[in-house]
Amino acid sequence: xxxxxxxxxxxxxxxxxxxxxxxxxxxxxxxxxxxxxxxxxxxxxxxxxxxxxxxxxxxxxxxxxxxxxxxxxxxxxxxxxxxxxxxxxxxxxxxxxxxxxxxxxxxxxxxxxxxxxxxxxxxxxxxxxxxxxxxxxxxxxxxxxxxxxxxxxxxxxxxxxxxxxxxxxxxxxxxxxxxxxxxxxxxxxxxxxxxxxxxxxxxxxxxxxxxxxx
Amino acid sequence: xxxxxxxxxxxxxxxxxxxxxxxxxxxxxxxxxxxxxxxxxxxxxxxxxxxxxxxxxxxxxxxxxxxxxxxxxxxxxxxxxxxxxxxxxxxxxxxxxxxxxxxxxxxxxxxxxxxxxxxxxxxxxxxxxxxxxxxxxxxxxxxxxxxxxxxxxxxxxxxxxxxxxxxxxxxxxxxxxxxxxxxxxxxxxxxxxxxxxxxxxxxxxxxxxxxxxx
Numbered sequence: 001x002x003x004x005x006x007x008x009x010x011x012x013x014x015x016x017x018x019x020x021x022x023x024x025x026x027x028x029x030x031x032x033x034x035x036x037x038x039x040x041x042x043x044x045x046x047x048x049x050x051x052x053x054x055x056x057x058x059x060x061x062x063x064x065x066x067x068x069x070x071x072x073x074x075x076x077x078x079x080x081x082x083x084x085x086x087x088x089x090x091x092x093x094x095x096x097x098x099x100x101x102x103x104x105x106x107x108x109x110x111x112x113x114x115x116x117x118x119x120x121x122x123x124x125x126x127x128x129x130x131x132x133x134x135x136x137x138x139x140x141x142x143x144x145x146x147x148x149x150x151x152x153x154x155x156x157x158x159x160x161x162x163x164x165x166x167x168x169x170x171x172x173x174x175x176x177x178x179x180x181x182x183x184x185x186x187x188x189x190x191x192x193x194x195x196x197x198x199x200x201x202x203x204x205x206x207x208x209x210x211x212x213x214x
Numbered sequence: 215x216x217x218x219x220x221x222x223x224x225x226x227x228x229x230x231x232x233x234x235x236x237x238x239x240x241x242x243x244x245x246x247x248x249x250x251x252x253x254x255x256x257x258x259x260x261x262x263x264x265x266x267x268x269x270x271x272x273x274x275x276x277x278x279x280x281x282x283x284x285x286x287x288x289x290x291x292x293x294x295x296x297x298x299x300x301x302x303x304x305x306x307x308x309x310x311x312x313x314x315x316x317x318x319x320x321x322x323x324x325x326x327x328x329x330x331x332x333x334x335x336x337x338x339x340x341x342x343x344x345x346x347x348x349x350x351x352x353x354x355x356x357x358x359x360x361x362x363x364x365x366x367x368x369x370x371x372x373x374x375x376x377x378x379x380x381x382x383x384x385x386x387x388x389x390x391x392x393x394x395x396x397x398x399x400x401x402x403x404x405x406x407x408x409x410x411x412x413x414x415x416x417x418x419x420x421x422x423x424x425x426x427x428x
Contacts, residue, residue, distance in 0.1 A: 012235070013231050013234065014231055014232065014234075014235035014390065017227050017228055017231040017232075017262075018228065018231075020227065020228075020259075020261075020262060021226070021227060021228035021259075021363065021364075024259040024261055024262070025259065029261075030261070031259070031261040031262065032261075033261070033262060040265055045234075045235075045238040045239065045245070047234075047238055047243075047244070047245040047246075047247070048231075048234060048238070048245065048247060048264065048265070049264070049265040049267075050262065050263070050264055050265070051254055051262070051263040051264070053263075098391075118391060119391060136393065136395045137395070137397075147391050147393075148389075148390060148391025149235065149389075149390035149391055149392070150367065150390050150391055150392040150393075150394065151391055151395075153394070153396075154394060154395050154396060154397060157396060157397050157398065158397045161397065161398075166398065167409075167410060167413070169397070169398060170398050170406060170407070170410045171400075171410050171413050171414050171417070173396060173398055173400045173406075174400050174401060174402070174403070174406045174410055174411065174414050175362075175363075175414050175417075175418075176228065176362060176363035176364050176401075177312075177332060177333060177361050177362025177363055177364060177365055177401055177402065178363070178364040178394075178396055178401040179350065179361075179364075179396075179401030179402040179405065180364065180367070180368065180392075180394035180396065180401070181350045181351070181365075181368050182367075182368060182371060182387060182392055182393075182394065183368060183371050183372045183375065183383070184371065184375075184380065184383060184384050186384035186385075186387045186388050187387050187388060187391060187392040187393030187394070188388070188391065188393040189388070191393065192384060192387075192388045193384070195381075196381060196384045196385050197388065199381070199385050200385050200388050200389050203389075204389075
């Protein structure tokens with residue numbers, strides 16, 4: 001089971017690591033972390049670097065493609081988008097977390113399909129012919145998209161169940177003790193107080209205007 | 215706000231990245247990723263490397279110390295344990311995720327304090343005078359410990375609220391869309407079917423015997 005996670009400058013690190021922590025525990029999993037330019041890739045917040053030792057150009061196929069999001073998706077590298085377009089026909093599952101779905105969409109993978117993304121950016125999916133669908137995880141045939149950042153953990157567990165059965169997924173959930181107890185109930189635009197939604201919107205907009213991370 | 219995350223070979227990457235994704239978004243946050251031997255540090259599953267550009271020996275103080283866990287805690291590097299012992303008196307908050315609490319315990323930080331850890335290892339806390347406490351997050355004065363792996367996200371949000379107020383914590387929760395929907399309800403030993411608990415226990419024991427990751 002070849003799992004490929006492509007990174008790019010200003011990706012959101014939890015988008016990649018949430019699914020990694022689940023999928024890397026699947027029986028026989030081999031995870032390849034790749035980038036257009038291999039080497040250290042700096043995340044959105046700018047204080048952490050992950051190693052992507054492999055060039056995407058050297059990755060010709062994947063069983064599972066998992067594309068993270070982050071502010072780096074706003075002006076995507078066309079080489080990355082072209083690579084996603086080329087590898088998608090080889091996959092068993094093509095997946096994204098957060099605004100990674102905008103990269104799938106730019107590659108034409110989501111044409112006519114329901115898909116989700118980070119709540120702040122989800123409407124942009126329609127620019128590429130996808131059908132924005134406000135759910136935490138959206139499966140559409142062999143394509144699966146997750147909502148913002150932390151939703152990648154839920155997506156990966158659902159994916160683990162499809163790939164290796166529900167008992168394997170449950171075992172991984174127990175191994176990572178994923179029994180969430182968020183101390184607040186503000187994790188979606190529907191649940192957060194309107195003032196918090198406005199605070200996050202204006203913070204993101206200010207940072208976008210300044211070219212800074214989401 | 216200086217946040218220090220020490221890495222070590224065979225750490226569990228989500229233990230570190232869950233809190234990183236939350237705490238790096240705090241106003242004025244500066245995150246330092248450090249290691250006894252700076253450079254790339256390989257995670258427990260062995261297929262991902264994070265960069266730890268700073269030597270712990272060069273980190274003399276921290277506002278927030280956040281120690282991840284992982285199989286690398288079983289035979290901890292005494293230099294790391296000594297460093298934790300030395301830096302703890304400088305912190306506003308000393309925290310751990312998963313078996314990171316075993317490193318805090320080895321450093322004497324948890325002497326006489328209630329603390330939690332990964333469910334598989336929690337009893338070992340008592341070896342160092344801590345009081346094993348089966349909760350997802352345990353605060354004891356300026357020390358806070360989280361249960362296994364994914365619990366670091368919950369810990370970090372609770373910590374964000376203590377450091378910068380509940381609205382900042384809620385805003386970060388919304389920014390990372392942390393509205394968890396695990397597809398199964400198997401995230402704790404109390405909730406998982408007994409056969410799944412046994413499967414994970416035996417898998418961990420086999421891997422320990424083989425010297426492989428948790």
